[in-house]
Amino acid sequence: MGVPTLLDVRRAVASSWRSRPESTISWPDPHPDRAPLDEEYSRVTDPHRYTVVGARVRSWADALVALGLAEAHPTADDGVRLIPAAPGALPLHIGVRSMEGAPGTVVDLLVGDPPIEIGVLPDCGCDACDSGSADLLEAIDEQFVGVMGGGFVLIDSERSRIIAWSDGWSASGNTGDVAAAVAAARRGERRAGQRVLVGASWWSCAAPA
Known part of the structure; x- marks a missing residue:
């Protein structure tokens, strides 16, 4: 068997997910056709669903x-x-913590060695801010694909x-011309005072046969 593709990875993730009891937890967007209410910004109705x-x-x-693909x-x-x-791929550190006392409900993602934080889920x-379980799961998948799929760059100062x-990209602070x-960074150029990480793909980018 050759190097797995993204399609293989998604199928394996889906199979692992179906075996977990949490896969039965789902909820709709609580406000699909209205703006959130003021009191919803300071309320977590059911942290355990996360x-x-x-x-x-x-x-x-x-x-x-x-x-x-990983150890x-x-x-x-x-x-x-x-x-x-894969050579050139960045290690990923996954930290798990609690929300409102409910364990396993918040995940911190960090890349590199030493690791640097790139995101929190949710x-x-x-x-x-709740838009339903389907959107949340999709956001998690997109975060992993974004980091592991090749083309990832972090420039931190x-x-x-x-x-x-x-x-795509996101930026904050005095970045100048982001593109x-x-x-x-992808050409290998580095500037003093910056930490730059460039990640290769964890899997094969070849199209499936």
Whole structure:
């Protein structure tokens, strides 16, 4: 068997997910056709339903290990550190913590060695920011594909931060020309005072036969 493709990875994640009891937890967007109410911004109605976050992330980790794309090492924060097999791919540290006392409901994602944080899932668990379980699971999957699918760039300094994927970017601070900075990082150019990480794909980018 050759190197797995993204399609293989998604199938393995889906299979692992179906085996977990959390896969039966789902809820609709609580306000699909209206703006959130003021009181929803300070309220978390059911933090335990966010156990889908920790379970979905574990499904990704299990799938990557099962396909031979990574080795998993437990961490002190009840998470796991995934070491990719592919040359040039960035290690991913997954930290798991609690929301409102409910364990396994918040995940911190960090890349590199030493690791640097790139995201929190969910980014907010209040009722106002809740858009339903389907959107949340999709956001988790997109985060993993963005980091692992090739084209990932992190440019971090005291004044700014840029995170780029193959199909977009986000930035904060005094970044200057973001597109030019990302292109330079991918060419291997580095500037003093910046930490730059460029990640190769964890899997084959070949189209499935």
